[in-house]
Amino acid sequence: MVFETEDRAELRVHLHRLREAGIDASMIRIDTLCGRVTYPPGYRLSRFVTDPACGSGGEPAGG
Numbered sequence: 001m002v003f004e005t006e007d008r009a010e011l012r013v014h015l016h017r018l019r020e021a022g023i024d025a026s027m028i029r030i031d032t033l034c035g036r037v038t039y040p041p042g043y044r045l046s047r048f049v050t051d052p053a054c055g056s057g058g059e060p061a062g063g
Contacts, residue, residue: 001044001045001046002014002018002028002045002046002047003044003045004042004043004044004045005042005043006040006041006042006043008043011030011043011045014045015028015030015045018045018047023047027047027048028045028046028047028048029045029046029047029048030043030044030045031043031044031046
């Protein structure tokens, strides 16, 4: 997880900063966490990370 907030504007600002830093937008995952009456909805940014045990073809290294 990179960032979590309940503020949608804050989410957009952080997402913009990630893109400015050169993070590929296709590698960013945005989850909307469902809210309830007592809890507002939340937003979570995550970044996909390749498995270092995998080779370039997505197969496990050495296999």
